[in-house]
Amino acid sequence: MRVSVHPSRASGSVEAPPSKSWAIRFALIASMAAGESVIGNYPESGDALAALRLVGAMAFAERRGGSAVVRGPLRHGGGAVVDLGGSGSTLRMGLALASIRGGLVLDGDPTLRARPLKELIDALRSLGAEIEGDSLPVRVRGGLRGGRVRIRGDISSQFISSLMIAGAASEEGVEVEVAGPLVSRPYIHMTADALTAFGCRPTVEGDFIESPPCNPRPSRLDVPGDYALAAFYGGAAAASGGSVTVTRLPPPPPWRGDSVVVEHMGSMGVSSRITGAGWVVEGRPSGFVELRLDDAPDLAPVLAGVAAVGGGARLTGLGHLAFKESNRLVTVAEALRAFGAVVSSGADYLEVRPAPPRRGFVACGGDHRIAMLGGMLGAAWGADVDGAECVAKSNPSYWRDLASLGVGVWMHR
Numbered sequence: 001m002r003v004s005v006h007p008s009r010a011s012g013s014v015e016a017p018p019s020k021s022w023a024i025r026f027a028l029i030a031s032m033a034a035g036e037s038v039i040g041n042y043p044e045s046g047d048a049l050a051a052l053r054l055v056g057a058m059a060f061a062e063r064r065g066g067s068a069v070v071r072g073p074l075r076h077g078g079g080a081v082v083d084l085g086g087s088g089s090t091l092r093m094g095l096a097l098a099s100i101r102g103g104l105v106l107d108g109d110p111t112l113r114a115r116p117l118k119e120l121i122d123a124l125r126s127l128g129a130e131i132e133g134d135s136l137p138v139r140v141r142g143g144l145r146g147g148r149v150r151i152r153g154d155i156s157s158q159f160i161s162s163l164m165i166a167g168a169a170s171e172e173g174v175e176v177e178v179a180g181p182l183v184s185r186p187y188i189h190m191t192a193d194a195l196t197a198f199g200c201r202p203t204v205e206g207d208f209i210e211s212p213p214c215n216p217r218p219s220r221l222d223v224p225g226d227y228a229l230a231a232f233y234g235g236a237a238a239a240s241g242g243s244v245t246v247t248r249l250p251p252p253p254p255w256r257g258d259s260v261v262v263e264h265m266g267s268m269g270v271s272s273r274i275t276g277a278g279w280v281v282e283g284r285p286s287g288f289v290e291l292r293l294d295d296a297p298d299l300a301p302v303l304a305g306v307a308a309v310g311g312g313a314r315l316t317g318l319g320h321l322a323f324k325e326s327n328r329l330v331t332v333a334e335a336l337r338a339f340g341a342v343v344s345s346g347a348d349y350l351e352v353r354p355a356p357p358r359r360g361f362v363a364c365g366g367d368h369r370i371a372m373l374g375g376m377l378g379a380a381w382g383a384d385v386d387g388a389e390c391v392a393k394s395n396p397s398y399w400r401d402l403a404s405l406g407v408g409v410w411m412h413r
Helices: 020-030 046-058 088-101 118-126 157-169 185-197 227-240 257-267 297-309 319-323 328-338 368-381 388-393 398-404
Strands: 002-006 011-015 036-040 060-064 067-071 080-083 104-107 130-132 138-142 147-152 174-179 203-205 208-211 220-222 243-247 271-274 279-282 289-292 313-316 342-345 349-353 360-363 383-386 408-412
Touching: 002 368, 011 398, 020 036, 020 046, 020 067, 020 088, 020 157, 020 185, 046 060, 046 067, 046 080, 046 088, 046 104, 046 388, 088 104, 088 118, 088 130, 088 138, 088 157, 118 130, 118 147, 118 157, 147 157, 157 174, 157 185, 157 208, 185 203, 185 208, 185 257, 227 243, 227 257, 227 279, 227 297, 227 368, 227 398, 257 271, 257 289, 257 297, 297 313, 297 319, 297 328, 297 349, 297 368, 319 328, 328 342, 328 349, 328 360, 328 368, 360 368, 368 383, 368 388, 368 398, 388 398, 398 408
Parallel strands: 011 243, 036 220, 080 104, 147 174, 289 313, 360 383
Antiparallel strands: 002 383, 002 408, 036 067, 060 067, 104 138, 130 138, 174 208, 203 208, 243 279, 271 279, 313 349, 342 349
């Protein structure tokens, strides 16, 4: 599907998409509980549905209205083959749970098959897991008991989250020592909070994480809104000089995470603030800024886009963008250049300088955030986005929501 976006002022109110990151964690942990959990505001995104497919092979899972119902405890997978699509979160964190009872073959699309996995598999094997293969597809036979493990922190925080979930499901628990720098640290705290919501007691102290054995309690809870996905609506307001209020976002957590986008947008000259109504973004950006995004890498596409409209920016701490759905150090730069921006990049940075703009053509290439970036900048300068249906991975309502804000969106099937 191709989407054409015509320059339009984005204004109005829109609900934040529910967070696939929280939803996947809730669904996986709920499968460990001996009873029924109900997860409200469950996303219809491709990644969140992949989590339910995996959970359904290890326990019971189904969608009921806008909720997901999950019933544990874990069982042997019976040899089921589970296609996880492109969901890296489901693969990495779900692999830990599959390693408890086993009986599953896990596979995914070409983007998922290309994402790093061996370091995690080696760590799970050291804890007793029997896994055939070092990359997808993998056959998981079970056997994970627990123990202590050391793992690199500079590839993906999902590796550490996976081991935390493994610890809660295992007989012995898991202690994790993180070697080297840890990227996306707030997602470790998100996993700890998700486990705590089900009655588990993980601890995170610097680069040492302990996840003891746990019998999670069945729970009823709601998936919160997602700041990183909502940022594309705020970005559309900034790009077009509009005014957008995003509702149904949670209060910023102590570990900040993607909620730092509120401050980062403000530092770029946009009026960006949390009010009783929600997150309000107004006006255009101005002035060059330098931002470090080690802990919030998913904000790089939208902030780079806002920089292209405003006074430019240097975004650093981005080395692990190479391991996302695409190599975003490359694909974000290519997308911005399509609109006329001047972009330079290195092993861990992007530098964006504004230039005379033009209508841009963006190909999704299997990366949902690249398509959303194209739509956001289309509100300023016009855009044609090829493969636009790829937004369904995280936010299938994206194009409809943009249109509801007054942005001219035309879909060509």
